[in-house]
Amino acid sequence: MSLPEVAIAPFDGPSVCLFCGASDAAHRDYVQSAHDFGAAAAEAGWRLVYGGGGVGLMGAAARSAHAAGGRVLGIMPGFLRSRERLFDDVETVVVTSMHERKQLMYDQSDAFVVAPGGVGTLEEIVELLSWKRLDLHAKPVIFLNVNGFWETFFALMRHSVEEGMTPASFLDAWTVANTVEEAIDQLQATIRRTA
Ligand code: AMP
Numbered sequence: 001m002s003l004p005e006v007a008i009a010p011f012d013g014p015s016v017c018l019f020c021g022a023s024d025a026a027h028r029d030y031v032q033s034a035h036d037f038g039a040a041a042a043e044a045g046w047r048l049v050y051g052g053g054g055v056g057l058m059g060a061a062a063r064s065a066h067a068a069g070g071r072v073l074g075i076m077p078g079f080l081r082s083r084e085r086l087f088d089d090v091e092t093v094v095v096t097s098m099h100e101r102k103q104l105m106y107d108q109s110d111a112f113v114v115a116p117g118g119v120g121t122l123e124e125i126v127e128l129l130s131w132k133r134l135d136l137h138a139k140p141v142i143f144l145n146v147n148g149f150w151e152t153f154f155a156l157m158r159h160s161v162e163e164g165m166t167p168a169s170f171l172d173a174w175t176v177a178n179t180v181e182e183a184i185d186q187l188q189a190t191i192r193r194t195a
Pocket of ligand 1: 020067
């Protein structure tokens with residue numbers, strides 16, 4: 001997809017895209033982990049790329065990354081501005097569609113972390129993984145598996161392998177971090193691998 005020209009301030013460190021829920025009704029453990037991840041990523045020198053909202057886990061991660069002095073880039077479709085309460089204390093880009101949002105999030109990031117979320121998060125990460133399956137990208141994907149949130153998704157993927165729909169090797173397309181600290185360690189390891 002060709003994207004319209006958008007002005008984004010240069011950043012010479014690594015960028016992590018966080019996919020996570022926008023729900024304000026999520027269990028506090030999930031919101032806390034998003035908050036902790038935002039701060040820890042900022043402290044480790046990563047720019048946080050995310051969906052631009054001020055709600056749910058998204059808002060928690062963006063606010064804490066910003067408070068910790070990190071760079072944050074929010075990417076929001078115009079029609080969701082009020083619904084997802086655009087968090088514009090940080091750099092934000094307003095795009096016209098969900099497709100543009102995802103494409104820009106992918107393009108601006110070196111690695112992806114998937115925190116607990118709803119159907120929107122699922123949509124985003126299934127596309128991300130399906131693109132990896134098609135060799136359209138090879139960027140690291142780390143599931144932040146707080147309280148085992150993603151176990152049922154992993155079970156579905158194993159079922160797909162067992163039924164011959166997906167090669168077993170594809171189960172290596174992502175890694176799992178059970179804590180924020182593990183997620184940061186895995187992110188840092190991706191830098192060491194590419195250095
Ligand atoms: P949810 O996990 O349902 O709380 O949604 C998390 C985020 O995913 C929200 O910011 C949604 O706007 C976003 N989202 C949902 N569907 C899409 C899509 N097709 N493309 C891009 N973002 C999406």
